Amino acid sequence: xxxxxxxxxxxxxxxxxxxxxxxxxxxxxxxxxxxxxxxxxxxxxxxxxxxxxxxxxxxxxxxxxxxxxxxxxxxxxxxxxxxxxxxxxxxxxxxxxxxxxxxxxxxxxxxxxxxxxxxxxxxxxxxxxxxxxxxxxxxxxxxxxxxxxxxxxxxxxxxxxxxxxxxxxxxxxxxxxxxxxxxxxxxxxxxxxxxxxxxxxxxxxxxxxxxxxxxxxxxxxxxxxxxxxxxxxxxxxxxxxxxxxxxxxxxxxxxxxxxxxxxxxxxxxxxxxxxxxxxxxxxxxxxxxxxxxx
Amino acid sequence: xxxxxxxxxxxxxxxxxxxxxxxxxxxxxxxxxxxxxxxxxxxxxxxxxxxxxxxxxxxxxxxxxxxxxxxxxxxxxxxxxxxxxxxxxxxxxxxxxxxxxxxxxxxxxxxxxxxxxxxxxxxxxxxxxxxxxxxxxxxxxxxxxxxxxxxxxxxxxxxxxxxxxxxxxxxxxxxxxxxxxxxxxxxxxxxxxxxxxxxxxxxxxxxxxxxxxxxxxxxxxxxxxxxxxxxxxxxxxxxxxxxxxxxxxxxxxxxxxxxxxxxxxxxxxxxxxxxxxxxxxxxxxxxxxxxx
Numbered sequence: 345x346x347x348x349x350x351x352x353x354x355x356x357x358x359x360x361x362x363x364x365x366x367x368x369x370x371x372x373x374x375x376x377x378x379x380x381x382x383x384x385x386x387x388x389x390x391x392x393x394x395x396x397x398x399x400x401x402x403x404x405x406x407x408x409x410x411x412x413x414x415x416x417x418x419x420x421x422x423x424x425x426x427x428x429x430x431x432x433x434x435x436x437x438x439x440x441x442x443x444x445x446x447x448x449x450x451x452x453x454x455x456x457x458x459x460x461x462x463x464x465x466x467x468x469x470x471x472x473x474x475x476x477x478x479x480x481x482x483x484x485x486x487x488x489x490x491x492x493x494x495x496x497x498x499x500x501x502x503x504x505x506x507x508x509x510x511x512x513x514x515x516x517x518x519x520x521x522x523x524x525x526x527x528x529x530x531x532x533x534x535x536x537x538x539x540x541x542x543x544x545x546x547x548x549x550x551x552x553x554x555x556x557x558x559x560x561x562x563x564x565x566x567x568x569x570x571x572x573x574x575x576x577x578x579x580x581x582x583x584x585x586x587x588x589x590x591x592x593x594x595x596x597x598x599x600x601x602x603x604x605x606x607x608x609x610x611x612x613x614x615x616x617x618x619x620x621x622x623x624x625x626x627x628x629x630x631x632x633x634x635x636x637x638x
Numbered sequence: 639x640x641x642x643x644x645x646x647x648x649x650x651x652x653x654x655x656x657x658x659x660x661x662x663x664x665x666x667x668x669x670x671x672x673x674x675x676x677x678x679x680x681x682x683x684x685x686x687x688x689x690x691x692x693x694x695x696x697x698x699x700x701x702x703x704x705x706x707x708x709x710x711x712x713x714x715x716x717x718x719x720x721x722x723x724x725x726x727x728x729x730x731x732x733x734x735x736x737x738x739x740x741x742x743x744x745x746x747x748x749x750x751x752x753x754x755x756x757x758x759x760x761x762x763x764x765x766x767x768x769x770x771x772x773x774x775x776x777x778x779x780x781x782x783x784x785x786x787x788x789x790x791x792x793x794x795x796x797x798x799x800x801x802x803x804x805x806x807x808x809x810x811x812x813x814x815x816x817x818x819x820x821x822x823x824x825x826x827x828x829x830x831x832x833x834x835x836x837x838x839x840x841x842x843x844x845x846x847x848x849x850x851x852x853x854x855x856x857x858x859x860x861x862x863x864x865x866x867x868x869x870x871x872x873x874x875x876x877x878x879x880x881x882x883x884x885x886x887x888x889x890x891x892x893x894x895x896x897x898x899x900x901x902x903x904x905x906x907x908x909x910x911x912x913x914x915x916x917x918x919x920x921x922x923x924x925x926x927x928x929x930x
Contacts, residue, residue: 525805528924536929569922577930578922 350383351376355574357387357620358541360515360581362433363464364490369432371544371620372581377571378618387581389615389637391630392433392466392623393425394587397453398440404591406600407625418453419460426463429627430634433493435466435585438479442470447479451486458490466493466623468585471519477501481508488512493621495519496546499530506538517583519546522562524569524578531577543580544621551589552610559584560617567618584614587625608632639854639878640679640864642711642732643672644835646702647683657684657694662701669706672869676879680706681734681866682723683713691719699723711758711866717745724753732756734866735798738763738781751789758831759785760798761817767800771816774799775824782825792827796864801832803839804849808919811837811853818860829863837917842925847871852913854878855889889914 359373369390376384397418400408414421418436425431436457440450458465467483469476480494481504495517497505502518509516518534520526527545534543545566549559563582569575590596590610596603607629611622615633624630646668648654656664669680680702687694691714699710703726712723713734720733735758736746750757759781761767761774768774778797785795799817802810814832821830837853838846851874854865858878867874876882888907891898892914900908909928915921921930 524922525924528922529926532924532926532929573922575922577924 351572353377353384353571353574355569355571355579357570357579357581359388360541360544360620362466362491362493362515364458367462367464368491369464375571377567378616387620389619390432390621391634392435392621393429393431393627393630394435394437394623394625395421395425395457396437396439397450397457398443398445400439403625404597404600404603406596406603407591410600410626418457422457422461422465425627426461429630431463431627431630433464433466433621434461435468435587435623437468438470438483441475441479447482448486450479451483454483454492455487455490458487458492464491464493466495466517466583466621468495468517471496471498473498473500477504480505484508484512484514487514491515493517493544495544497530497534499526499533502530502534506534510538515542515544517544517546518580519548522548522558524562524565527562527566528569528575528577531580535577540577540580544583545578545580546583546585549584549586549589549610549614551586551593551606552613553595553606554589554593556610556613560613563614563617563619581620582618583621583623584611584619585623586611586614587623590629591625604629604632608636612636639858639862640831641677641869641875641878642679642681642831642864642866643675643677643869644681644683644833644866645672645869646681646698647713648685649683657698660697662697665698666701666705669702673706673708675869675872676875677867677869678708679711679732679864680708681711681713683734684716684719685714687714687716687719691716692722695719695723696726699726703728717749720746721749721753724749724755727755730755732758732796734758735760736785737761738777738784740764743781743784747785747790748788750785750794754794756794756796756829757785757790758796758798760800762800767802769810769813771813771820774813774817775820779824782828792825793829795825796829796831797821797825798831798833801834801837803841804837804917804923805840808916808923811917812919815856815860818857818862822861830861831864831866832857832862834865834867845925845928847873848909848913848928849917850874851877852889852910852917855886856893856914856917859890859893885910892918892920 356375357372360371371390372387374387422434492514494514496519497516547562570578590607611633709729711732711734736742737760761777763777768777799814838849916927
């Protein structure tokens with residue numbers, strides 16, 4: 345009886361498998377809208393904790409203190425985030441690129457982290473088209489076969505980065521500035537040589553109270569187009585990089601407790617909009633979001 | 639459909655330089671070329687004309703009337719310039735434009751009545767641009783009511799539904815079509831017009847024309863009376879004249895809700911088919927829509 349009242353959607357997001365043998369993890373894989381488990385198969389959600397490959401200088405003092413014992417060693421930091429704090433993925437930001445460390449050295453560092461942890465690693469450059477195009481292909485090559493998720497890939501540098509990722513067996517993050525039409529545009533371009541089920545879309549995000557509604561509506565529309573309207577060009581998992589945004593709010597800078605709530609609330613909102621991978625900076629907000637989900 | 643040529647407009651560098659330097663020749667050339675292209679009215683867009691509004695508009699109207707016989711559309715927000723143009727047009731001109739805002743009702747609309755001219759009245763009101771067909775209808779009925787009350791007959795009113803760029807709101811075009819279809823019932827006798835090129839505002843430059851071309855075929859079918867267009871888009875003028883019937887058929891079938899088999903189509907037909915699907919909101923717009 346109930347079946348006749350439920351929606352059947354035609355669109356589907358394929359499962360994205362990340363990580364090398366023995367430490368694989370799956371994101372996405374849904375044929376319905378977020379949390380609509382009564383209508384179909386919901387996707388697998390993955391929570392990443394952020395780790396910087398060089399000691400972070402722009403993180404709030406609360407976080408600097410919190411990670412004081414590990415922040416000078418990316419491997420130790422990543423291991424603790426995965427084993428002690430329960431991160432599903434490590435989101436490794438390549439801040440050492442700001443200091444113009446040679447690409448080979450950065451890539452070797454990424455490899456050490458990926459081999460030290462028992463979960464898959466997401467590698468994220470600076471978002472500067474030339475620097476990323478110079479460094480990320482080297483990372484892809486040095487970490488060949490580790491099945492990383494590498495980004496950001498922009499309209500201006502997708503050929504350099506995505507081709508290297510394809511050659512060495514990595515997935516990519518396609519980044520566009522909060523615009524569903526541009527998300528589709530970049531995926532059409534990528535789809536000519538890169539399998540779209542190995543692309544994660546990063547439509548950018550904002551923290552609650554700082555423009556979250558724009559990020560929310562972009563994600564929501566991308567997911568509706570993919571699942572409800574079966575738009576093949578948008579059937580990719582979505583990533584919400586929440587940690588960075590949440591911890592630069594006035595509230596988080598004033599008070600660590602508020603920062604945790606801000607991070608958790610922003611993350612939860614974007615999960616409702618359709619995020620499949622969420623990056624966070626504090627394990628307590630990660631625990632809170634996971635608790636809310638269960 | 640009646641075509642209004644948009645090419646004499648202040649945002650064009652050639653036009654603004656000729657206008658400020660009082661160099662009539664390039665402007666007269668532009669007018670003559672538009673006549674040759676086959677449009678029916680010539681739009682004269684001088685912008686807000688803050689400096690010498692009266693002299694600017696009179697100078698332009700006189701010079702254009704010297705070389706072409708088509709009726710003129712006077713396009714400025716400046717009511718002083720507008721009045722200067724209205725007093726010297728040889729044929730009944732079209733004011734572009736008035737709206738349902740308080741200011742427009744008080745200042746622009748009375749000029750249409752005073753000079754017995756035609757007037758574009760848009761759905762804009764003090765609350766902004768209405769978002770769907772029903773609220774456009776509500777706004778325009780109120781404004782037309784006001785226009786009638788000050789002595790402007792429906793025959794002189796050209797309703798502008800205002801169309802948003804496709805990259806801003808893809809569904810807005812469908813609301814415009816629905817609204818155009820409602821017009822004869824809600825305001826019998828009024829004409830209609832639209833700024834066609836606005837639909838493709840923000841679209842990559844080399845792809846703007848095909849969007850405009852598809853849109854004019856659809857709007858024509860929906861019953862739109864006229865459109866303000868790029869006179870030099872030959873394809874658009876040809877489609878509007880009913881030429882290239884195969885292309886028109888493809889576009890109208892998409893408008894009708896049909897899915898067509900692309901395998902038998904030529905590359906040109908495929909491009910029109912894909913574009914029609916994007917314009918009709920059946921395929922999400924992206925700047926690379928022809929490449930799928």
